[in-house]
Amino acid sequence: MSTSATGASGQQRAPLLDVRNLIVHHGQLRALSGISLQVFPGEVYAIIGANGAGKSTLLRTIAGLHYPTEGQILYDGRDVTRMRPDKRATAGMAMVPEGRRLFPSLTLEENLKVGATFARSGPWTIERVYDLFPWMKERRGQKTAQMSGGEQQSVAIGRALVANPRVLLLDELSLGLAPVIVQRIYGMLPQILSSGVTVLLVEQDVSQALRVATHLQCLLEGHSTLEGRPADVTAEQVEAAYFGMGGHHAATASAAENIAAEGSEA
Amino acid sequence: MSWVNAIIQGILTGGLYALFACGLSLLFGVMRVVNLAHGDLATVAAYIGIGIIAITHVPFLWSVPIVVAIMAVLGYVLQRSLIQAAISRGELTTLIVTFGLSIVIENGLLQFFTANNRGIGVGSSLISSSFSIGSGLQIAWLDVAIFGLAVVVLLGLQYFLSASKYGRLIRAVADDREAAQLSGANYQHVFGICAALAFATVALAGISYGMTTVVSPTTGTDTILLFAFAAVVIGGLGSLWGTLVGGIVLGVSQQIGAQINISYELLAGYIVFLVVLVIRPQGLTARRSQT
Numbered sequence: 247m248s249t250s251a252t253g254a255s256g257q258q259r260a261p262l263l264d265v266r267n268l269i270v271h272h273g274q275l276r277a278l279s280g281i282s283l284q285v286f287p288g289e290v291y292a293i294i295g296a297n298g299a300g301k302s303t304l305l306r307t308i309a310g311l312h313y314p315t316e317g318q319i320l321y322d323g324r325d326v327t328r329m330r331p332d333k334r335a336t337a338g339m340a341m342v343p344e345g346r347r348l349f350p351s352l353t354l355e356e357n358l359k360v361g362a363t364f365a366r367s368g369p370w371t372i373e374r375v376y377d378l379f380p381w382m383k384e385r386r387g388q389k390t391a392q393m394s395g396g397e398q399q400s401v402a403i404g405r406a407l408v409a410n411p412r413v414l415l416l417d418e419l420s421l422g423l424a425p426v427i428v429q430r431i432y433g434m435l436p437q438i439l440s441s442g443v444t445v446l447l448v449e450q451d452v453s454q455a456l457r458v459a460t461h462l463q464c465l466l467e468g469h470s471t472l473e474g475r476p477a478d479v480t481a482e483q484v485e486a487a488y489f490g491m492g493g494h495h496a497a498t499a500s501a502a503e504n505i506a507a508e509g510s511e512a
Numbered sequence: 513m514s515w516v517n518a519i520i521q522g523i524l525t526g527g528l529y530a531l532f533a534c535g536l537s538l539l540f541g542v543m544r545v546v547n548l549a550h551g552d553l554a555t556v557a558a559y560i561g562i563g564i565i566a567i568t569h570v571p572f573l574w575s576v577p578i579v580v581a582i583m584a585v586l587g588y589v590l591q592r593s594l595i596q597a598a599i600s601r602g603e604l605t606t607l608i609v610t611f612g613l614s615i616v617i618e619n620g621l622l623q624f625f626t627a628n629n630r631g632i633g634v635g636s637s638l639i640s641s642s643f644s645i646g647s648g649l650q651i652a653w654l655d656v657a658i659f660g661l662a663v664v665v666l667l668g669l670q671y672f673l674s675a676s677k678y679g680r681l682i683r684a685v686a687d688d689r690e691a692a693q694l695s696g697a698n699y700q701h702v703f704g705i706c707a708a709l710a711f712a713t714v715a716l717a718g719i720s721y722g723m724t725t726v727v728s729p730t731t732g733t734d735t736i737l738l739f740a741f742a743a744v745v746i747g748g749l750g751s752l753w754g755t756l757v758g759g760i761v762l763g764v765s766q767q768i769g770a771q772i773n774i775s776y777e778l779l780a781g782y783i784v785f786l787v788v789l790v791i792r793p794q795g796l797t798a799r800r801s802q803t
Binding site for chain 2: 309310311330331332335336340341343347348349350351352356359360361363364365405406409
């Protein structure tokens, strides 16, 4: 199935992930001020924004590593707002955390095995991950610490995939990687999507995000500044929303409303 | 010949010290918990063994798996309740909580068992006998058996950690608790299993100590915990086989010290401990955190 088609037809179905008015604090600091989003099956939903916009906090809260002060997270119609992160993982939410976070004292294959320990049944196996990344098979007995950033990122993706998630949360895949490697890793996305996985990703690299996303939302200092389909937003709107220039709050809020209205008409 | 004897006795005693130390090392390596009640829990295990034998009159060897099972369950329960609550409140809290636990256990034992020394009666004559090599070298079968037990326990732990599903999860949780949770692992349950394993080794340590000599309510802190700490630090924090290396170095130093002058036994052990701490603070087996 093509991603653009499911993006449009997905509107009729129930959202797989429904985040409602999320408010999150880091101590006294308010990191997110009322963020909402709906991710439909088959979509690639991208959260973009500058450093410190609250993107990672949003993703970590959805994964259960932070608990929100207010708001709700519904996964497949079920309220998971207070659920432990490991329960969310076994329910079908897998996350590739920022900075890869592999287990350094475990070998490549052991890292994948940990990911597969509590896996749901589904198409992804360790063998299939080796098919996706053929270099892994030969190096499966190696510790991941000596591997390059791109290789580590691939292992982290593999570790998440073998759990057979319904929704894959990708936190800053491009962080610290050369552009060529970033493109290669994002080039794997169609193969991952074709297995029926829905993707919610956070990305600082806007052009990369726009290239793969079926839907996007831009955050600025914990607020949503733009939301819509990549085809419906202009580069100027994205720029204004990303950097928060020139009275953006009023302008982009109305732009987002227009987009939302267009979306529901379509 | 007496020097050779001292070294052999020291090596064999090192096995017992490794048994003391491996549970302490495991808990620290995986959960970053320094369990100050470690020695007292070994004493509890010895008393449970004494109690079981006295009440039910089962043969000694039967009592061992019972004590190990009781201690393993106790380890899981203590981890999921008291120790986990302490971990959630920060590393220093675990020190205070396990220190408190140590005091409670010690006074509880004093209350129930009085301050008298007790030993675990080893029925079998084979295990309480000894053999001699050459002239004047007397080696007790019990010491050999305990050394063998220590090696078997370490091999078993290593196999479990490297080859089993839960062993892999224990290492993963030790590496990165949050990432393990994202893979669906309930880290508190994994900690519980790790504590059960550690407490099982504690049980074997307590029983072994109770067989070689006698225990009293204060044995836990004034002997077992201190020797366990010394063995862990000499061998290297978080390293399983390091506890055997550390135990042997400690045991041999003590025996050599005793050979020079019987009152130097403990002193020699602690001098070596301090020297290692100053010259090689990462321990003799240098690799960082193998568990």
